[in-house]
Amino acid sequence: MSLQTLLVDDDKIVIFLHKTMVVKTGISTQPLVFNDGKQALDFLKAQYSEENAYLILLDINMPIMNGWEFLDAIQQLSYAHKLYIIMVTSSVDGADKEMAKKYPQVIGFIEKPIDLNKWKSIKEIPVIADFFI
């Protein structure tokens, strides 16, 4: 089983940065890019494969479907337990962090910018570390 990486952010510069770094740090050779939660959700519904687990870097403030709405929507999915989500925000707010605890799929909370060390630390998160050995 392999780990498919999804980048969800409405800012193209952020996408550029994250895509560059994901490839560079070896998290994924071909990360998929979505501009809002709805696009990512549609992809999962259409393309979900039993062969894969999914690492999703999720921005909070986005048009159409924001990070929280996306989190609410995936709770209905039968394979929700195979989604590993890292919340990415420009400023870590205590209230946001508290809110994220309600969603079992959220495995991390990262403040932008994500520097090299932070990318490396993602690979060491216990629940997904096995995918990078």
Added chain:
Amino acid sequence: MKNFDTQTSHQFIAKANIAIAFIDTDFCYRALSDKWKILFEIFDQTILGSNHLELFGEESNQWKQLYEKVLTGKFKKVEAPFKKNSGIVRWLNWDIQPYFNDFGEITGIYLQVEDTTDRKKNDHLLQEIYEVANVGGWEIDFVNNAVYFTDIAKQIFEIPTDFEPTIDNYLFRIKTETDKQLIANAVLNTKNNGLSFSHEVLTITEKKQDKWIKINGKAVLDKDMCVRVFGTLEDIDEQKKLAAHVQKSEEQFRGAFENSAIGMALIKPDGRWIEVNNSLCNILGYTKEELLQFKFQDITHADDIHTDLQYLQDLIDGVRESYHLEKRYIHKNGHVIWALLGVSLVHDQQGNPLHFISQVKDITKTKETEQRILASEQKFRTLFKLSPVAFSINDLETGKYIDFNDAFAKDIGYTNTEIYALSYWDVIPKEYQEIEINILNALSKTGHFGPYELEFTRKDGSLYPVLLNGVKIKDSEGKDIIWTVVQNLADIKQKGKELSLLNDQISRSNYRLKAAQEIGKLGYWELNIQTKESFWSDEVYRIFGIDKSSYAASYDLFYKMIHPEDRNEFHKGRRAALSGMSSNDIEYRIVCPDNSIKFVYQRMSVVYDEDRNPIRFEGIVQDITMQKKGEHHLKVLESVIINLTDAVVITEVNPTAPDEQRIVYVNDSFTKMTGYTKDEVIGKSPKILQGPKSDRNELDRLKKSLQRWEPCEIETVNYKKNGDTFWINFSVSPVANQNGNYTHWIAIERDVTERKKYIQEIEDQNKKLREIAWTQSHVLRAPVAKIMGLVNLLNDTTFVENNTTEVLNYITSSATELDDIIRKIVYTTETIEN
């Protein structure tokens, strides 16, 4: 069968200690024991060889069938009744076995019979007893390792009747492991040592409820060996719970009994103390041990024994359930103890008197006071009634006659009943009603009035002149009443006599003086003009702060004590009295020996002889220091209220509808604050200040406090006269009159509109500041984060160079984004400052 036919065998069998017999395949006796013969009453010596079945008469055929089965190799045990020739029926237990020869062939039948009639009877009886007593039976048979419970035992254990107990499970209903072990060990001990046991253990029923049972066990020995342990089971749950309950109530009762502040005792029907508590011992002065030696009659006052015993008899006869009695005991040291006694009777289960419960409260002090009051009341009443001078007592509020004496009734010409229906308004002609109002004013100011000369109307309509003097006093319920001395001036000649009579009354009657002294705090003095002799009542000494035993009353002493600045005032009063003016009231200061200054109110009169020559001065003095100081204090307080910048509102409560209030006072600040003048609001309800924007919750809270007479502070919107709203902080407290009843509310109201506005402004500012903070953390950081990320990329030496232009473009656009946001922040901040 040859074995049976030998002589030795015959003799051996004959002597056997049990009833046995051998019969052959034709059912004829081949051998039998002497016991057999006795049991079956066989006296025929030629019995051997005769047919055994003959014993059974009509039933022989059934027995024959049974024996035929035995001859096929079956073993049989039968218990059956057997009717003897003598007609007696006995229960017999038959043990019937086939007899085998050396070749294993059945050659006959071996019979052994036991008479079980008695045992059976016992078993049956026992069974019945168990059933009646609801006692279960159990048995452990060690030979067969079997456990047996009777049906009742199963009921007690609450296990189904088809449950088959075994040695391993028979104790499963017992609640605790400890108890299970206890019973198991007891059974073992009984088995090994033959000891009986009896234990009470807690079981747990099918419905998970606790149940107490009692288990008894006993050994059954067979040749000194214990073969069985059997015993009984009893449901003692009720008993146990009842016992616990009884113990608990006993403890509670004992606690209440021992610790009660009231004397308590249990007394036998004959009067002997059974139990007494400490309080009772303290009241009566005896120790517990001493009291228990004798009867209550021994220490009851002789005059009260009869009544007490009569009441006790009533309790025994069921005429009454309890009684209360004020009675006297004799204390150990001889003095009389007055007690309030409460007694009730406790019956035993058969309804026979068991004991009395007595409660004894020491009321000696109350009783003594009561008797003193009664005695003085009696004396006073006699004096009042028989005095030749007319007295009347009226209710201050209604003017109704509450009491009067014979002299009053005689003068006015009404019967007693008629007077009680009158008020003083009815007897005073209209032209004097102004004086009457003066009287009431004087009463409310100084507590006394007079002398006033006016006329009273008799029943027949005629008028008679009277001279009135009076004081305001309180009756036992705290109600204000007026005590008036009504001197009849009808006969001028009579007048002199009656005046002197009155003087006698006032100066000589100790009671009158005491009453005046006690009631009005009035001091009475007199000065003989010729002899200069002086008399001061005790109250004068008290007011002047002089010790009666060290100083004799004298005019010089009196005069010296008057404050030098006020001596002229005193002379003025004297001159007024001499010139016949009745309104000679003066107030002056005195300097007491301890240099304290007191304010004194004085009124005096001149007593003339029959030739109208003055013979002596009489004066009444009253200490009005408190009043004066109070007045001063009031003035100070009032000036505070008047000058306060907060509005002050005093409201009076409608006594019949405590929710309703009307304004009786407002200060100037109130007018400034609300626009209402005093005249516009006095008499109105304070609700005129409320309106639709007033805070309902706060007003409800206020209303609740008002209903409970509790102080309260609220903040709400109020309305000015012109309709403008303003915020007030409103703090209100109840005011009690001297009787402790709440009659008024004082409210202090502060205009907090400015403060409210200020708070609102601060809150608005805070909201804007919060917006800025949020923008900074979320929006401002987004482009910063991007720039930082992009710069990191550029610094990375491994980064592919042909992407540099793209990265730089991204940096520029992020920087522009950042710039826009900062401009927005500056703009928002400017709007706050403005």
